[in-house]
Amino acid sequence: MKTFAYFDSGHEFPEEIVMAAGFSPMKILGDVHQGTAAADEYLFPFFCPFARGCLSDALANSEKWDGIGVAHGCDATDHHYDMWRAHVMGVPIFWVNTPMKIDQTAQIFYRKELTRFIDNLIKQYSVKIGENELKDAIRLSNQVKSLMQQLASLRAKKDISNQDYFEMTHKAVQMPKELLVEELKTTLADWEGRGPFPAGKTPILLTGSDVTFVEYMELLDTAGLRVVRDDLSLGERYFATTIPDTADPVQALVTYSFDMPRSATRVPSDSRLEYILGALKDTKIDAVLSQNMKFCEPYAMDAVWTVPALKGRGYHVMHFERDYTPSDNQMLTRLEAFKETIQQKGGRQNV
Numbered sequence: 496m497k498t499f500a501y502f503d504s505g506h507e508f509p510e511e512i513v514m515a516a517g518f519s520p521m522k523i524l525g526d527v528h529q530g531t532a533a534a535d536e537y538l539f540p541f542f543c544p545f546a547r548g549c550l551s552d553a554l555a556n557s558e559k560w561d562g563i564g565v566a567h568g569c570d571a572t573d574h575h576y577d578m579w580r581a582h583v584m585g586v587p588i589f590w591v592n593t594p595m596k597i598d599q600t601a602q603i604f605y606r607k608e609l610t611r612f613i614d615n616l617i618k619q620y621s622v623k624i625g626e627n628e629l630k631d632a633i634r635l636s637n638q639v640k641s642l643m644q645q646l647a648s649l650r651a652k653k654d655i656s657n658q659d660y661f662e663m664t665h666k667a668v669q670m671p672k673e674l675l676v677e678e679l680k681t682t683l684a685d686w687e688g689r690g691p692f693p694a695g696k697t698p699i700l701l702t703g704s705d706v707t708f709v710e711y712m713e714l715l716d717t718a719g720l721r722v723v724r725d726d727l728s729l730g731e732r733y734f735a736t737t738i739p740d741t742a743d744p745v746q747a748l749v750t751y752s753f754d755m756p757r758s759a760t761r762v763p764s765d766s767r768l769e770y771i772l773g774a775l776k777d778t779k780i781d782a783v784l785s786q787n788m789k790f791c792e793p794y795a796m797d798a799v800w801t802v803p804a805l806k807g808r809g810y811h812v813m814h815f816e817r818d819y820t821p822s823d824n825q826m827l828t829r830l831e832a833f834k835e836t837i838q839q840k841g842g843r844q845n846v
């Protein structure tokens with residue numbers, strides 16, 4: 496199957512449209528082990544290293560892909576489109592402008608934008624993208640999301656390591672969806688048979704910049720912190736809501752885009768905090784780990800508001816900036832200290 500790669504920052508790219516066109520969507524995630532040297536030729540060193548990693552990935556691998564979509568998430572993904580068009584050669588690159596707001600004007604705008612993207616794919620690849628193709632893609636996508644919901648809900652009850660969860664979310668955005676459904680079914684049977692949530696681990700909610708390499712999730716497990724809820728796009732943002740089953744599939748994608756848990760790049764910000772608070776309450780978690788990738792302004796700036804808001808409600812919260820590196824031993828010490836604090840103080844404070 497042909498691969499259509501995409502670059503976004505908060506699950507903005509409409510995977511179902513390229514699925515309807517006969518492609519397998521694949522989210523570009525960079526490779527922390529390869530570093531960012533290739534992209535550093537074109538981007539300033541104080542630019543988000545994850546985004547630089549994605550450009551390095553595209554410079555190295557674009558010839559294996561049949562198309563690239565760049566969807567507007569944060570400013571890094573926005574300005575990357577121009578950069579990628581100039582330097583990533585031999586593959587058509589498309590732009591999908593996703594609105595920051597959710598009002599009616601934004602909905603009309605986004606619908607036009609999706610229609611424009613569909614028309615451009617039809618023109619470029621001579622494919623048919625009609626209602627039936629879109630509805631089939633939405634059905635498959637919802638099957639994936641529904642399985643992921645079931646899998647993710649087991650994190651608070653069973654011994655599901657952070658690495659296992661990360662690998663599931665990683666495959667979800669990179670594997671062909673038909674194969675993925677079978678893989679998720681097998682994983683569900685495996686996870687349902689696991690032992691109970693380990694006594695030595697502290698359940699937390701993880702929020703902030705996307706975690707794109709497994710080593711970071713391993714680090715949290717090593718520190719005794721088990722992620723049982725999150726609002727990441729390599730995580731719950733991808734599957735928390737399904738796409739409405741309506742007669743108009745393009746409108747269904749607009750609604751889905753506006754209903755999913757919001758990222759820090761979207762306004763109003765209140766709904767992002769509401770999702771986090773709802774998840775903490777539903778799963779009975781007392782601790783939140785908030786973090787941002789170095790130079791990731793959306794999550795660094797949002798933390799100035801979300802962290803005090805969570806602390807004010809009595810939750811244990813730690814926020815820090817992290818590097819784009821697979822090994823960070825200094826961070827382990829800070830994470831272990833956070834776990835100790837939670838253990839010493841017990842549940843939510845002052846509530």
Ligand code: SF4
Nearest residue numbers: 504543569571704791
């Ligand atoms: S880590 Fe932050 S700055 Fe970088 S792409 Fe993601 S949202 Fe944008």
